[in-house]
Amino acid sequence: MANSRSAMISSFFFFKVILLLLTISDSFVQIRGLGVGINYGQIANNLPSPSRVAVLINSLNVSRVKLYDADPNVLAAFSNSNVEFVIGLGSEYLQNMTDPFKAQAWIQQRVQPYISQTKITSITVGNEVFNSNDTQLMQNLLPAMKTVYGALVNLGLNQQVTVTSAHSFNILGNSFPPSSGSFRQDLVQYIQPLLNFHAEIKSPFLINAYPFFAYMYSPNEIPLNYVLFQPNSGMIDPNTNLHYDNMLYAQIDAVYAAIKQLGHTDIEVRISETGWPSKGDPDEIGASPENANLYNGNLLKRIEQKQGTPAKPSVPVDIYVFALFNENLKPDPASERNYGLYYPDGSPVYNLGLQGYLPDMVIESKSNALSVGFIVYVVSWLICSWEISRL
Numbered sequence: 001m002a003n004s005r006s007a008m009i010s011s012f013f014f015f016k017v018i019l020l021l022l023t024i025s026d027s028f029v030q031i032r033g034l035g036v037g038i039n040y041g042q043i044a045n046n047l048p049s050p051s052r053v054a055v056l057i058n059s060l061n062v063s064r065v066k067l068y069d070a071d072p073n074v075l076a077a078f079s080n081s082n083v084e085f086v087i088g089l090g091s092e093y094l095q096n097m098t099d100p101f102k103a104q105a106w107i108q109q110r111v112q113p114y115i116s117q118t119k120i121t122s123i124t125v126g127n128e129v130f131n132s133n134d135t136q137l138m139q140n141l142l143p144a145m146k147t148v149y150g151a152l153v154n155l156g157l158n159q160q161v162t163v164t165s166a167h168s169f170n171i172l173g174n175s176f177p178p179s180s181g182s183f184r185q186d187l188v189q190y191i192q193p194l195l196n197f198h199a200e201i202k203s204p205f206l207i208n209a210y211p212f213f214a215y216m217y218s219p220n221e222i223p224l225n226y227v228l229f230q231p232n233s234g235m236i237d238p239n240t241n242l243h244y245d246n247m248l249y250a251q252i253d254a255v256y257a258a259i260k261q262l263g264h265t266d267i268e269v270r271i272s273e274t275g276w277p278s279k280g281d282p283d284e285i286g287a288s289p290e291n292a293n294l295y296n297g298n299l300l301k302r303i304e305q306k307q308g309t310p311a312k313p314s315v316p317v318d319i320y321v322f323a324l325f326n327e328n329l330k331p332d333p334a335s336e337r338n339y340g341l342y343y344p345d346g347s348p349v350y351n352l353g354l355q356g357y358l359p360d361m362v363i364e365s366k367s368n369a370l371s372v373g374f375i376v377y378v379v380s381w382l383i384c385s386w387e388i389s390r391l
C-alpha cells in the first residue's frame with residue numbers, strides 16, 4: 001500500500017517535471033496569472049486607495065476581483081487593466097431592483113460608464129439572502145435578478161455581464177455524504193425557480209463556503225488536516241464510492257447534489273467566498289496564522305493544478321478567496337476582522353509566498369500625468385519664447 005503510494009507520487013512528480021518543462025517552453029502560460037479570484041471587501045477605514053490596490057493586485061497576478069458593491073473609484077482605478085470584476089448589488093437594493101426603470105437606471109449609472117474600460121463580467125444580486133430571516137427579501141430575489149437581467153438585455157450588455165447571487169452554505173439542509181446534499185426544505189420554494197432561471201440564462205450558482213466553521217463547531221469530530229487540505233485519509237461517499245480528501249470539495253459536490261435533486265445538471269457551482277481567519281476570539285478554535293496559511297496556500301496549489309471535485313473532475317474549481325485585506329470595521333466575532341491576506345499597509349498577514357507590492361503612492365490617473373506633462377510643456381515653451389524675445 002505504502003509502496004504503491006510512493007510509486008504513484010514519484011510518477012506524479014515525473015509528470016509534474018514534464019509539465020513544468022512544457023510550461024517553461026511556453027512563456028505565455030504565465031500571462032494568464034493565478035487562476036484564483038479575490039474578494040476586495042472595504043468594511044474598513046484604513047484601506048489604501050483603489051489605485052494603490054490596483055498595483056498590488058497586478059503584482060499578485062490576480063486577474064479576477066469580486067466587490068460587494070459597484071464602487072466607482074475602484075472601477076475607475078482598474079480601467080485598462082486585465083482584471084475581471086464581479087460587482088455586487090447589495091441586498092438593500094432588492095426591493096427597488098424589482099422595478100425595471102430603477103434596475104435600468106442602476107445599470108446605466110453604475111455599470112455602463114465603466115464597462116468600456118473595466119471588465120465587468122458579473123453582477124451578484126443580494127448577498128446571502130436566504131440566510132436572513134426576511135421572507136420579503138427572499139421573495140424579491142428572483143424578480144430582482146430577472147429585472148436586472150432584462151435591463152442588461154435592453155442595454156445590449158447581457159453577453160458580457162451575467163447575473164447571479166451569492167448564497168451561504170447554510171442553505172443546505174443536508175450536506176453529508178456529499179451525494180445526499182439537499183437544500184433546506186423551507187427554501188425549496190424559492191430555490192427551485194431560481195435554479196430554473198440560472199439554467200435559462202446559463203449563469204453559475206455561487207456559494208460562500210467556510211470549512212473553518214464546521215471545524216470550529218466540531219473540532220473533536222472533524223480532522224484539522226481534512227479541512228486544511230493536508231495529507232489525511234479523507235472519507236468515502238458510500239453512495240458513489242468517491243474519495244474526498246478535503247471538506248471544501250465535499251461541500252461543492254453537496255451543492256451539485258442538491259441542485260440535481262431539484263432537476264438540474266446544467267448549472268455550474270462556483271465558490272464566491274472561502275477563506276480562513278488568522279485570528280479569532282478564544283472560542284473560535286482553529287483561527288490562527290498557521291492554519292490560514294495552510295488553508296489558502298494549499299488551496300492555491302490545487303487551483304494552479306486546475307483540479308475539479310470528485311463528482312465533477314473535469315470542471316476546475318472556481319474560487320474567490322476571502323479576502324484581500326483585514327477589515328477593521330466588521331462586527332464581532334474577532335475572526336470577521338481577520339480573514340485578510342494583507343494588512344491595510346500592504347504587508348502580508350502570513351507568508352503565502354506571493355510577492356505582492358503596494359506602492360506608497362501612484363500617479364492617480366493617466367489624464368493627470370498627461371496634464372502635468374502639458375503644464376511642463378507650456379511653461380518651457382513660455383520660458384523659451386521669453387528668451388527668444390530677449391534676443
Ligand SMILES: *[C@@H]1O[C@H](CO)[C@@H](O)[C@H](O)[C@H]1NC(C)=O
Nearest residue numbers: 030031059060061354355356
Ligand atoms: C507574476 O508573474 C510574473 C511573470 O510571470 C512572475 O515573475 C511573478 O513572480 C509573479 N508574481 C507572483 C506574485 O506570482
Ligand SMILES: *[C@@H]1O[C@H](CO)[C@@H](O)[C@H](O)[C@H]1NC(C)=O
Nearest residue numbers: 091092093094095096097102
Ligand atoms: C429606492 O428607491 C427610492 C425611490 O426612488 C429611493 O428613495 C431609495 O433611496 C431607494 N433605495 C435604495 C436602497 O437605493
Ligand SMILES: *[C@@H]1O[C@H](CO)[C@@H](O)[C@H](O)[C@H]1NC(C)=O
Nearest residue numbers: 128129130131132133134168
Ligand atoms: C433567524 O431566526 C433564527 C430563529 O429565530 C435566529 O436564531 C437567527 O439568529 C436569525 N438569523 C438572522 C440572520 O437574523
